[in-house]
Amino acid sequence: MRHQPRIYFSFRSPYSWMAVERLRRELPDPHTVCEFVPYWDPDDVTQQALADRGGSFHYVQMSKAKHLYLLHDTKRMAARLGLPMRWPIDIDPWWELPHLAFLVAREMGAEVEFYTEVTAARWQRGEDVCTPQVLATVARRCGLDPKPLLAAPYDPGARAAGVQCL
Numbered sequence: 001m002r003h004q005p006r007i008y009f010s011f012r013s014p015y016s017w018m019a020v021e022r023l024r025r026e027l028p029d030p031h032t033v034c035e036f037v038p039y040w041d042p043d044d045v046t047q048q049a050l051a052d053r054g055g056s057f058h059y060v061q062m063s064k065a066k067h068l069y070l071l072h073d074t075k076r077m078a079a080r081l082g083l084p085m086r087w088p089i090d091i092d093p094w095w096e097l098p099h100l101a102f103l104v105a106r107e108m109g110a111e112v113e114f115y116t117e118v119t120a121a122r123w124q125r126g127e128d129v130c131t132p133q134v135l136a137t138v139a140r141r142c143g144l145d146p147k148p149l150l151a152a153p154y155d156p157g158a159r160a161a162g163v164q165c166l
Contacts, residue, residue, distance in 0.1 A: 005034045011098045012040060014074040017123045018081060031112045037165050038102050040095035049163045086126030093130040100152035101135055103161045113142040
């Protein structure tokens with residue numbers, strides 16, 4: 001194999017969470033054989049950095065009908081997989097925070113722990129992972145100092161790594 005396989009994931013997507021959970025059942029530690037690459041809706045700063053590199057991001061908000069279907073479908077899929085699920089309520093989410101923090105956690109050697117704790121917080125406990133309070137708790141559960149993770153969106157190096165992912 002010329003390149004390590006990549007798994008593009010989003011902490012926003014229940015389908016991403018369930019796909020990785022299914023993969024973990026077949027491959028006990030996919031983080032050792034696959035590169036996990038975060039994907040998220042960029043804020044204005046990241047959007048501008050993408051544009052500066054000639055990139056763009058196309059996302060359209062889903063309709064209410066699609067959203068209602070997604071709520072039903074994910075509940076059904078989670079039950080089929082035997083996964084507890086609590087749908088989080090996002091109020092003005094800032095997706096840079098958890099996704100860039102993931103990149104920092106990877107640099108700290110805690111990629112697996114951080115990914116696992118963020119997805120558990122979001123999809124099993126229904127917590128808003130885009131808030132500093134929840135992410136600080138996630139960091140502590142991983143045995144990490146929350147400060148560098150919470151600072152990730154303000155770190156030019158983390159921002160550049162994020163732009164590279166997108």
